Amino acid sequence: MQCLELAIPPLPQLIIVHHTVWPQGRLHASRTFGLYDVLFVKRGALYMTENGRDFEVKAGHMLVLEPNVPHRGTKPCDEETELYWLHFAHAPAVRRLDPEQAPWSHPCDKKIDRAYIAPAQYVYLPKFGELPLQTVWPTLDRMASLYDNLLTKNGAKLHALFAALLDELQTLLYAASRAPTSGLAERIEAYLRDRYLMPFDASHMAKTLHFDADYLSRCLKKHTGMSALQYATHLRIEKAKELLRATPLSVERIAETAGFGDATYLIRQFRKKTGMTPKRYRSVFQRLM
Numbered sequence: 706m707q708c709l710e711l712a713i714p715p716l717p718q719l720i721i722v723h724h725t726v727w728p729q730g731r732l733h734a735s736r737t738f739g740l741y742d743v744l745f746v747k748r749g750a751l752y753m754t755e756n757g758r759d760f761e762v763k764a765g766h767m768l769v770l771e772p773n774v775p776h777r778g779t780k781p782c783d784e785e786t787e788l789y790w791l792h793f794a795h796a797p798a799v800r801r802l803d804p805e806q807a808p809w810s811h812p813c814d815k816k817i818d819r820a821y822i823a824p825a826q827y828v829y830l831p832k833f834g835e836l837p838l839q840t841v842w843p844t845l846d847r848m849a850s851l852y853d854n855l856l857t858k859n860g861a862k863l864h865a866l867f868a869a870l871l872d873e874l875q876t877l878l879y880a881a882s883r884a885p886t887s888g889l890a891e892r893i894e895a896y897l898r899d900r901y902l903m904p905f906d907a908s909h910m911a912k913t914l915h916f917d918a919d920y921l922s923r924c925l926k927k928h929t930g931m932s933a934l935q936y937a938t939h940l941r942i943e944k945a946k947e948l949l950r951a952t953p954l955s956v957e958r959i960a961e962t963a964g965f966g967d968a969t970y971l972i973r974q975f976r977k978k979t980g981m982t983p984k985r986y987r988s989v990f991q992r993l994m
Contacts, residue, residue, distance in 0.1 A: 706834035708807065708878055709769060709798040713826050717741070717795035719867040724849040727751075727786045733778030740792040742770040745838065745845060749786025752779045760833055767874075768833045772797060789845040793867070801832060804882030810890065811930045812939060816979060817946075817989050829875050836877045844870050889914075890928035893921055897933060901940035902964035907933070941965055942978050949987040956983045 711717065720740060733753060744751060744762055751762040755776040762768045770776045772795075813824040844866055851863045892914060900909075907918035910933060914921060922933040929936060945963040948954055957968045965971035975983050 706804065706878075706881065707801050707832045708804050708829045709771070709832055710800050710802060710807070711795055711828050711830065712799050713828050714823050716828070716868055717793040717871065719848075719864055720792040720794055722789070722791040722845070722848045722852045722863075722867075724789050724845065725787075727782050727788065729784055730781045731786075732781040733776075735775075735777030737773060737775045739772045740794055741772055742776070743791050743793070744768045744770070745789040745841065747787040747789070747838075747842065749782060749784050749788075751782065751786060751788065753777070754779045762833075763835070765838055766833070766835045767831060767838065769830055789849060791848070791867075799827070804829070804878050807879075807882070808930060809879060810894070810928045817986055817993070818981065820989075820993050828871055829878055830871070831874060831878050836874075836881065838877075840877070841870065841873055844873065886924045887928060889916070889921075890925050893925045893933060894929070894936070897937050897940060901937045901944075902962075904964075904966075905934050905937045937964075938974055939978070942975060945971060945975060945983060946979075946986065949983055950990050959983065 727749070733751060744753070745767045746762045746764055748764045750764070751760075751768075753760045753762060753768060753770070753776060755770050756774045759779060760768050807827075807829050813826055815824045848863060848866045848870065851859050851866070855863070893910075896910060896913060907922075910921060911918040916924075918933070925936060926932050931939060941964045945959050945965070948959045948962060952959075954962065956971065960966060960968040960971035963971065965974065972982055975981075975986070979986060981989070
């Protein structure tokens with residue numbers, strides 16, 4: 706199963722959502738338009754093609770048809786088919802990739818000197834395939850019901866439900882894509898969160914987690930983009946940022962408290978990560994408050 710990587714913010718904008726039952730013999734229209742068209746089949750089947758690729762969208766399957774790409778039905782429904790469909794507006798997908806390639810655990814690069822610019826973030830949607838959609842049907846029911854009888858007071862609720870739907874689809878995609886090493890990566894992260902204030906000790910990590918230290922570091926890098934040492938340094942920098950924002954402690958004291966031990970090392974790593982010194986970071990944050 707492949708997925709689409711959509712850049713956010715802004716979130717995709719819901720245009721229309723509908724629940725319907727198509728009789729046997731109905732054929733999906735042929736069209737090209739500038740919206741995403743998402744189909745969720747509850748029972749029966751739809752037969753679609755998009756830009757030359759054929760899809761049999763059976764019960765429990767979903768399909769995301771992309772904007773400005775020709776799509777049409779390839780043959781009529783051969784049985785009564787119940788489905789939900791929705792259109793949403795958003796920029797074209799950044800890329801199409803396998804879920805295992807998505808940077809699920811990569812930290813977003815938040816920088817205090819860019820407080821008016823959101824850090825790069827993404828939402829991942831299944832392109833096509835079967836998912837355990839039982840958790841999705843109630844949300845789609847509520848969305849379709851709200852849209853059919855849409856009142857001004859319910860507009861925010863409808864769009865909040867759409868955001869929840871996107872989150873649930875991404876959660877299902879993530880669960881379906883978990884590689885065997887993802888559980889181990891989570892154990893490494895938990896180990897490092899517990900010990901990041903202490904000096905990094907690869908041999909202790911290997912002994913505690915019962916794997917070779919180089920293998921553990923490669924496993925973590927696959928899932929977070931950082932080696933074990935880089936991840937520990939990342940946690941220390943985040944702690945230093947918190948102390949710079951919330952306390953009047955000196956840089957020297959923060960270096961000790963955040964696990965760097967020495968202010969020079971903190972300053973060097975902090976500048977490498979954020980592009981500024983700790984004192985500059987504190988000054989920028991205070992001006993923004």
